[in-house]
Amino acid sequence: MPKLTIDGKEYEVPAGTSVIKACHENGIDIPHYCYHPGLSPEGNCRLCLVEIEKMPKLAPSCTTVAGEGMIVRTNTDKVKKARADVMEFLLVDHPIDCPICDQVGECKLQDYYMEHDRRPSHVPLEQKILKPKRVQFSDKVIYDAERCILCTRCVRFCREVPGTNELGMFNRGAVSLIGLNEGRQLANDYSMNVVDVCPVGALTSASFRFQKRVYFLKTTPSVCNGCSRGCNINLDWDNEKLFRYRPRPNLEVNDYWMCDAGRLSCASQQAEGRLLRPKARMAGELKQQPWGRILDRVAEALRSAGDGKLAVLLSARATTEENYAWRSLIQSRFPKAFVAFTPADFYAEGKGDDILITADKSPNQAAGDALGLRSGSSLEQIVQAMESGQIATLVVLDDDYASSRNPNNRLADRFRAALAKVAEVVAVTPHESETTRLASVIVPKAAFTETTGTFINVDRRVQRIARSVPPPGEALEGLDIVSRLAHLLGTETASGNAAATFARMTASDAAFRGLTWEGLGEQGALLAS
Numbered sequence: 314m315p316k317l318t319i320d321g322k323e324y325e326v327p328a329g330t331s332v333i334k335a336c337h338e339n340g341i342d343i344p345h346y347c348y349h350p351g352l353s354p355e356g357n358c359r360l361c362l363v364e365i366e367k368m369p370k371l372a373p374s375c376t377t378v379a380g381e382g383m384i385v386r387t388n389t390d391k392v393k394k395a396r397a398d399v400m401e402f403l404l405v406d407h408p409i410d411c412p413i414c415d416q417v418g419e420c421k422l423q424d425y426y427m428e429h430d431r432r433p434s435h436v437p438l439e440q441k442i443l444k445p446k447r448v449q450f451s452d453k454v455i456y457d458a459e460r461c462i463l464c465t466r467c468v469r470f471c472r473e474v475p476g477t478n479e480l481g482m483f484n485r486g487a488v489s490l491i492g493l494n495e496g497r498q499l500a501n502d503y504s505m506n507v508v509d510v511c512p513v514g515a516l517t518s519a520s521f522r523f524q525k526r527v528y529f530l531k532t533t534p535s536v537c538n539g540c541s542r543g544c545n546i547n548l549d550w551d552n553e554k555l556f557r558y559r560p561r562p563n564l565e566v567n568d569y570w571m572c573d574a575g576r577l578s579c580a581s582q583q584a585e586g587r588l589l590r591p592k593a594r595m596a597g598e599l600k601q602q603p604w605g606r607i608l609d610r611v612a613e614a615l616r617s618a619g620d621g622k623l624a625v626l627l628s629a630r631a632t633t634e635e636n637y638a639w640r641s642l643i644q645s646r647f648p649k650a651f652v653a654f655t656p657a658d659f660y661a662e663g664k665g666d667d668i669l670i671t672a673d674k675s676p677n678q679a680a681g682d683a684l685g686l687r688s689g690s691s692l693e694q695i696v697q698a699m700e701s702g703q704i705a706t707l708v709v710l711d712d713d714y715a716s717s718r719n720p721n722n723r724l725a726d727r728f729r730a731a732l733a734k735v736a737e738v739v740a741v742t743p744h745e746s747e748t749t750r751l752a753s754v755i756v757p758k759a760a761f762t763e764t765t766g767t768f769i770n771v772d773r774r775v776q777r778i779a780r781s782v783p784p785p786g787e788a789l790e791g792l793d794i795v796s797r798l799a800h801l802l803g804t805e806t807a808s809g810n811a812a813a814t815f816a817r818m819t820a821s822d823a824a825f826r827g828l829t830w831e832g833l834g835e836q837g838a839l840l841a842s
């Protein structure tokens with residue numbers, strides 16, 4: 314572990330650490346463009362230059378490894394002048410696009426100009442070299458060569474992360490630009506990460522550009538629900554509208570990245586098909602009802618079915634806390650009811666890859682094991698009981714068992730037919746589905762972006778999700794719904810608060826022992842083995 318001195322203070326860092334990383338990890342900011350902690354260093358932009366004693370010239374801190382006894386200075390006059398010169402050089406041909414550029418608010422060219430340069434350009438506008446603008450790298454990513462500072466982060470991303478190598482640098486000198494290698498499309502499953510790694514407005518997302526000035530956005534840390542990897546993400550939103558997902562670094566889960574499918578699923582959260590108001594079937598027709606009446610009806614349906622005629626289908630799409638609260642309610646009031654969890658392969662699709670994407674497209678399958686929900690009934694047993702007329706009340710969370718569009722839903726036809734034999738079918742879910750169309754009571758639930766709780770990923774990491782925008786219409790968070798029902802049924806087994814429910818879970822369930830809500834933080838924690 315070499316010890317080095319940075320700006321007069323001694324630090325010890327692991328062998329092989331670059332000087333820029335040593336600085337960043339100790340709270341010392343070094344401006345940089347080409348360096349990205351998730352990519353190999355290239356040392357092409359020269360913005361990260363520092364003074365190192367006994368070195369004749371300023372050294373790029375991103376390609377210099379910290380050595381024993383090294384003395385580094387990051388803020389001398391020489392360093393400041395070098396930074397200003399690099400900025401001036403990078404801005405020589407840069408267009409005056411700021412008023413129309415999507416990157417404003419998160420542009421490192423603007424930020425570093427203000428911090429390290431602040432001088433007017435010496436190059437008249439008409440002498441700037443013009444380059445291609447609005448180049449479509451794909452239907453997801455647009456390139457503007459005039460804004461590009463040729464840091465090659467995007468090239469290295471494609472080469473090093475998906476390994477697809479679609480991008481390269483073309484031409485020389487002032488007319489250099491980034492382009493697609495011959496015969497290639499930017500078509501890998503992770504392609505939109507190039508927009509995140511681009512430090513300027515050269516690469517923009519086709520789906521987000523011109524939608525919102527980023528400085529108006531609020532950010533809520535959460536977890537993607539697109540597959541069981543549970544990539545950490547930021548939800549960017551304003552004024553009750555979600556605008557985009559961005560990857561949030563977690564070296565234990567997704568490094569700095571997320572897949573395009575997960576990122577683009579943002580649009581579906583607030584699309585058509587959301588259930589907005591509680592409804593109940595009366596004389597065969599679904600009618601809107603106030604929450605009080607709906608919950609009374611559901612409570613009465615649970616009570617009157619009692620132990621032997623009640624079935625509850627818990628879900629790998631719901632939070633751990635919501636599943637736990639339902640399990641607690643049923644265990645305390647109806648211990649002999651049928652309870653099943655989403656079958657393990659219900660959301661299986663393809664093979665996944667060896668980067669992030671997993672075959673299981675649900676975010677919380679692991680909760681079924683952690684909460685012991687697989688040891689009860691199976692979906693098939695419940696369908697059999699429905700077919701035999703044994704079930705009077707069925708509660709279904711999230712999963713669309715009536716739809717045959719999912720090839721893994723082998724019981725779809727039987728489930729659909731058997732619903733006709735159940736007196737009360739209660740669907741608790743955010744979205745319309747075949748099951749909600751056949752239900753007798755519709756309970757509109759918040760989507761995961763509107764919910765606080767946890768998901769447990771494929772590696773058994775418990776990770777917090779958090780409410781960003783409020784649910785649309787009259788929808789409520791799932792945990793709120795089950796705790797109101799518990800109250801009506803005279804038990805206090807469920808709390809509407811995710812942190813309090815998590816605390817109960819850690820006390821009652823061995824898999825959660827030793828965890829705390831606060832301890833999960835923003836990076837999550839593994840279940841007890």
Ligand code: SF4
Binds near residue numbers: 465
């Ligand atoms: S497009 Fe962006 S990431 Fe790629 S080289 Fe240009 S500035 Fe760097």
Ligand code: SF4
Binds near residue numbers: 541571573574
């Ligand atoms: S890999 Fe899975 S969890 Fe990660 S972004 Fe894609 S869909 Fe979401």
Ligand code: FES
Binds near residue numbers: 355360362
């Ligand atoms: S960040 Fe070090 S040379 Fe670019």
